[in-house]
Amino acid sequence: MTHKQMRIIDHPVLGAMNERDIMTFTFDGHTYKGFKGDTIASALLANGIRQLRVHEERGTPRGIYCNIGHCFECRTTVNGVSGVRACLTPLKDGMVVTSGQTEPVPLNSEHDVDELPRTYTEFIQKQKAHEAGDSDA
Amino acid sequence: MDKMIICRCEEVTLGDIKDTAEQYDATAREIKLRTRAGMGYCGGRTCRPAVDKVLEDITGEKPGDQIPLKVQPPVRPVTLATLGGRTNDT
Amino acid sequence: MHDVIIIGAGPAGLSAAIKCREWDLNVVVIDEFPQPGGRLLGQLHQEPNGEWWNGIKETDALLQQATDLNTDIRCGVSAHHIEKTNNGYIIHTNEGILESQKLLIATGAAESAAPVPGWTLPGVMSIGAAQVMTNVHRVRVGQKGIIVGVNVLSAAIARELQLAGIDLHSMMLPIKSSVTAEHAHPKKVMDGLVRIAHLAPSAFLRFGSTFAKMNWIRHLAVQFYPRGGVKMWGMPIHVRKAVKEIHGTEHVEAVTVCRVTPDGEEIQGTEERVDVDFVCIAGGLYPLTELAAVAGCPFQYVESLGGHVPVHNDRMETPLDGLYVAGNITGIESAKVARAQGEVAGLSIAKSVMDAVELIEHGIDNAIANVLETRKAASIQFHPDIHEGRAKVAEAFVEHTQTQ
Numbered sequence: 001m002t003h004k005q006m007r008i009i010d011h012p013v014l015g016a017m018n019e020r021d022i023m024t025f026t027f028d029g030h031t032y033k034g035f036k037g038d039t040i041a042s043a044l045l046a047n048g049i050r051q052l053r054v055h056e057e058r059g060t061p062r063g064i065y066c067n068i069g070h071c072f073e074c075r076t077t078v079n080g081v082s083g084v085r086a087c088l089t090p091l092k093d094g095m096v097v098t099s100g101q102t103e104p105v106p107l108n109s110e111h112d113v114d115e116l117p118r119t120y121t122e123f124i125q126k127q128k129a130h131e132a133g134d135s136d137a
Numbered sequence: 138m139d140k141m142i143i144c145r146c147e148e149v150t151l152g153d154i155k156d157t158a159e160q161y162d163a164t165a166r167e168i169k170l171r172t173r174a175g176m177g178y179c180g181g182r183t184c185r186p187a188v189d190k191v192l193e194d195i196t197g198e199k200p201g202d203q204i205p206l207k208v209q210p211p212v213r214p215v216t217l218a219t220l221g222g223r224t225n226d227t
Numbered sequence: 228m229h230d231v232i233i234i235g236a237g238p239a240g241l242s243a244a245i246k247c248r249e250w251d252l253n254v255v256v257i258d259e260f261p262q263p264g265g266r267l268l269g270q271l272h273q274e275p276n277g278e279w280w281n282g283i284k285e286t287d288a289l290l291q292q293a294t295d296l297n298t299d300i301r302c303g304v305s306a307h308h309i310e311k312t313n314n315g316y317i318i319h320t321n322e323g324i325l326e327s328q329k330l331l332i333a334t335g336a337a338e339s340a341a342p343v344p345g346w347t348l349p350g351v352m353s354i355g356a357a358q359v360m361t362n363v364h365r366v367r368v369g370q371k372g373i374i375v376g377v378n379v380l381s382a383a384i385a386r387e388l389q390l391a392g393i394d395l396h397s398m399m400l401p402i403k404s405s406v407t408a409e410h411a412h413p414k415k416v417m418d419g420l421v422r423i424a425h426l427a428p429s430a431f432l433r434f435g436s437t438f439a440k441m442n443w444i445r446h447l448a449v450q451f452y453p454r455g456g457v458k459m460w461g462m463p464i465h466v467r468k469a470v471k472e473i474h475g476t477e478h479v480e481a482v483t484v485c486r487v488t489p490d491g492e493e494i495q496g497t498e499e500r501v502d503v504d505f506v507c508i509a510g511g512l513y514p515l516t517e518l519a520a521v522a523g524c525p526f527q528y529v530e531s532l533g534g535h536v537p538v539h540n541d542r543m544e545t546p547l548d549g550l551y552v553a554g555n556i557t558g559i560e561s562a563k564v565a566r567a568q569g570e571v572a573g574l575s576i577a578k579s580v581m582d583a584v585e586l587i588e589h590g591i592d593n594a595i596a597n598v599l600e601t602r603k604a605a606s607i608q609f610h611p612d613i614h615e616g617r618a619k620v621a622e623a624f625v626e627h628t629q630t631q
């Protein structure tokens with residue numbers, strides 16, 4: 001969808017979108033345009049961008065979920081400040097936005113995350129299995 | 138279905154929560170501590186009703202008047218600078 | 228030290244602020260959203276009489292009054308903790324600390340999820356997210372979508388998406404799991420819909436009357452629900468189909484849907500793939516009470532109000548001295564009720580700051596009567612047993628104040 005198609009310029013009840021100043025910003029190094037009155041999230045979506053970050057550990061893609069500040073799924077880094085909710089942050093001219101990335105998990109780095117115990121129960125089971133394995137050897 | 142994520146922040150699945158609840162006869166608080174459901178960035182705003190529902194399904198009881206999972210401040214993640222108590226109120 | 232801090236600039240917070248300013252109190256309203264209005268901003272539905280309820284216009288009207296009274300409204304300010312002191316409250320925000328004698332928490336509601344596998348993919352969002360994107364930010368959430376969860380809110384917002392030129396495949400249930408329970412149960416969903424249909428906007432009304440009001444007909448309706456769904460504004464509503472899984476690698480590409488029995492169990496061999504680029508999840512609303520909880524307010528669990536609500540009386544006082552609540556934090560109802568409750572809270576606060584003034588007392592009585600009338604006349608109701616729920620909370624307040 002092009003920029004224009006994503007915008008609801010005319011609306012049968014709300015009327016035409018009022019004239020708004022255009023603002024330029026970057027997201028992960030690419031330059032985009034949005035309108036004054038946009039949030040970072042709405043400006044990005046208007047440019048067809050849905051993915052705002054990946055889950056810090058598992059790397060799964062994430063985008064907006066609630067769009068009103070409750071879920072924190074839309075957190076991006078804005079002008080160097082991390083953990084900023086894109087859905088609540090008004091777009092400003094010249095903003096530098098970067099997506100949330102996976103974070104190194106130092107202690108677990110030699111493990112595949114999918115193999116790590118997910119719960120305390122699993123942790124105990126894995127530990128027991130590990131101990132059993134050790135005594136066998 | 139058990140692989141479905143319930144807590145989006147910590148990627149805790151329905152299976153994780155059910156297993157923990159059944160194995161330990163756990164309260165919402167214990168589930169939170171053992172699985173990390175509701176302990177992520179959002180503070181449980183998204184998964185709290187869902188976790189409560191799973192528990193209701195297992196125990197067959199409606200929640201009591203106490204909020205099943207104690208709400209801890211800060212209810213929004215804050216930077217250390219903010220917590221330091223910068224005051225701009227005059 | 229301010230006379231009163233109001234957290235939340237939705238219809239409840241704004242109308243309370245207006246009343247407080249009319250009595251010349253020193254008020255600060257804070258809200259974390261970039262503009263005032265709360266969830267009222269996104270609302271757009273046709274009343275049974277055909278008139279449009281336009282949230283932007285309603286917000287503008289409230290803001291005009293607030294501005295005329297020089298109300299201090301600060302947006303982009305997020306409260307994360309509240310402490311009670313001997314003579315008031317300390318409110319911790321991202322912009323520093325605020326102190327006041329009285330505190331009104333009017334933080335509204337949050338959405339409960341009705342999760343289905345794959346719901347973390349970008350392009351899956353809550354139904355409210357789509358409402359705000361469409362009507363407030365004027366951006367289409369996608370080209371073609373499907374709505375998971377059949378209830379009064381999702382029906383209203385589905386219409387809003389259509390008005391904005393967004394193509395909807397259909398509206399159907401989430402697949403049954405221990406989390407989606409009642410949202411995935413065709414009979415329960417149908418019961419809920421029919422009980423509210425007589426109140427709701429035109430097309431919804433027709434939807435309801437298709438299935439009459441008698442239990443046995445409802446039963447048959449679920450049993451013999453048309454395969455093609457029942458159309459509302461040209462969009463099929465299915466109560467015998469469910470979304471089973473959402474697919475995609477970087478974002479939503481398709482969903483798998485299946486037919487379900489009248490009890491919501493999947494009918495094997497009925498899977499079907501539907502291409503969509505967005506999915507909206509509608510699992511209902513619950514009162515956003517976190518700040519009342521950290522402030523130490525007692526709670527009451529009332530299902531018809533949406534879950535746990537802070538104990539309060541009809542003057543919007545809580546058992547904590549100087550702490551007030553108004554709007555959806557006290558139970559899920561329409562914006563008109565929230566606005567009416569805000570007026571009561573504002574006047575109650577004014578009265579306690581200004582000492583007993585006869586005139587205010589009279590105003591409070593009128594404002595309380597107005598809440599009751601607004602509730603009765605509400606064209607959107609989220610739960611049929613709202614009156615019983617309200618009565619239960621009022622009793623709890625009496626109990627709490629007696630034991631203190």
Ligand SMILES: Cc1cc2nc3c(=O)[nH]c(=O)nc-3n(C[C@H](O)[C@H](O)[C@H](O)COP(=O)(O)OP(=O)(O)OC[C@H]3O[C@@H](n4cnc5c(N)ncnc54)[C@H](O)[C@@H]3O)c2cc1C
Binds near residue numbers: 237240257380560
């Ligand atoms: C997503 C959504 C969609 C809805 N759509 C409809 C609809 O179409 N029709 C209908 O009749 N009702 C709808 N409702 C119900 C709605 O709650 C009421 O109609 C009405 O808006 C409630 O008013 P309120 O003033 O209590 O809260 P709100 O209007 O929700 O206002 C609360 C305000 O508090 C702010 N806030 C919350 N927490 C904090 C904090 N910690 N710090 C600072 N600010 C905070 C929020 O940003 C928000 O602006 C919807 C609710 C939601 C959540």
Ligand code: FES
Binds near residue numbers: 067069070073087088
């Ligand atoms: S999308 Fe939920 S906080 Fe921004």
